[in-house]
Amino acid sequence: MSTFQKVYAFAAHGKRYMHKAFLLLTSSAVIGIVPYIAVYLIIMRLTGGQLTAGFGVGAAGVILLSLLLKSHTQEKGLAASHRLAYDTLMGMRQKAADKLLSMPMGEIERYGSGALKKIFVEDIEGMELILAHAIPEGVGNIIGLCTVVVTLFIADWRLALCALAVIPFGFLALSGISKTATQKLELYYQASREMNSTIIEYVSGMEVIKVFGQGESAFSRYRKAIEGYKKFSLNWYKSCWKYMSMYNVFLPTTLLFALPAAILFYTSGSLSFGLLVLCVLLAMSMGPMLLHLVIFFPIIPNLRQKFKRIEDLFEETELPVGHDRSFPDGYGVSFHNVTFAYQDIPVLKDVSFEARAGGITAIVGESGAGKSTVAKLTARFWDVGEGSIRIGGRDIREYAFEALMDTISYVSQDNFLFNQSIMENIQVGRPGASDEDVMEMAKKAQCHDFIMEMPQGYQTVVGEAGDRLSGGQRQRITIARAMLKNAPIVLLDEATSSTDAENEDLIQEALNQLLRGKTVLVIAHRLSTVVDADHIIVLKAGKVIVQGKHPDLLQASTEYAHMWQSYRQSARWEYKTERKVAESC
């Protein structure tokens, strides 16, 4: 399958639009010849002394009509080809978004946000220019050129050959351009990729650069990347300039051979005056069309390059999904001898536990023990290496992806928000939820008051990743979002860690209300939040070292008792510090 076929296969109504565009653009090109023929006929009558006023007016009318018709068919042809282009791009964008949803997070992380941005924004966006403009206009131009050449051959084959005498020079230049361009295009794109990812890193790491005084060294990396890009771009253009100039100089000279030959044939009597004018006009019209070809040909390797990266993304492995939509035994979550590694680094080892349906199960342990990984595996961001995770008694790999996602609410550590209004961010939890429902949840998650204090209230746009809000505010909004979703299983990863003590109590209360009856897996550093849990799992270096209820664990595990002791001490220390601050004020 050629790249064009593969690209256009993304269009939902690809064939229909393609046929329509081709038919209309061809008609437009053929109609474009009519004025020339009409002029030829007028001249023939004029030189033969048979031109009547009626014929002159009729021919002028035909010229005007054919120009209008050419413009109309071209407009409709371009409209069809644009529809084809945007249909294709829509299909491609949709597939790219679906692809990310079905890829394991590890693969997405491996790409990095810079490379994915390049694919989504630059490659797909760059294809827009090619598909919606370069190809329709280029194809129209080629059809027009072929029509002129055929007409010229019909009119006088000798003059057609003279007009085409410049073509070998043009092809020589074209093959030079396409050879050098294709050879160096990959290097050029590589330099562009490097520059882009350095720029993204430079901008996203601005806080660290400022705080740690890294301006000089970070800027030198940035400068090196843009210098590299400049070098490759110039190098690339330099290798094309010679051929471009040759092309630009030689190709418009179609008249250079055709005109003297036409006059020679006319004076020798083998060409009528009418045909002389017709052939000269046609030969003249070929120049700009031939020049236009140079824009069209390089887009083929360009399209191939861009599509290759998109195709590579589409070929990435996906998480296999099942089709089950019903949960036979409710919403209990259980891990069965789960072993998991990020790439080659083992994180969870033979982990087994059960989070009872409708109960609160807490996961505690030192930093890096693998607590968040348990939540991420439950949400199926990755698949387990060995063992299985079951929900309702069935392996989560057997469920349809949407059915599983509908069942789980996940409040993660990073509290990501979209650069949209607060209202829309909370509505992500339940698309289509009414404003009143959103506000009710916001009140329960203790965010209504601070939202109302903002100038645009719920319509306030939160900035990129929510950076116009504080950590605590972001966290409460993500809790409201999860509450609105009202899923039967809730994963809370450090859900109240960015909240001050007063709000934490309030949110905890709201959470307690809303989590009632749900299967909750809570990951918390502060042991106070898990004391009342139905079941506590203690992880250490990826292994479950002990599990049970808080009072039992205090008795049964010295590790847990030690953790509890340390927590109590730090809580007392926090309390003392707060009191001292309060007294000194």
Ligand SMILES: Nc1ncnc2c1ncn2[C@@H]1O[C@H](COP(=O)(O)OP(=O)(O)OP(=O)(O)O)[C@@H](O)[C@H]1O
């Ligand atoms: N995406 C990832 N790729 C590679 N390694 C990872 C990734 N995420 C986590 N890890 C590693 O896996 C281990 C467990 O991480 P995890 O986030 O599950 O720990 P945690 O117990 O939740 O830690 P914390 O309490 O500090 O958040 C860590 O050593 C971490 O470096």
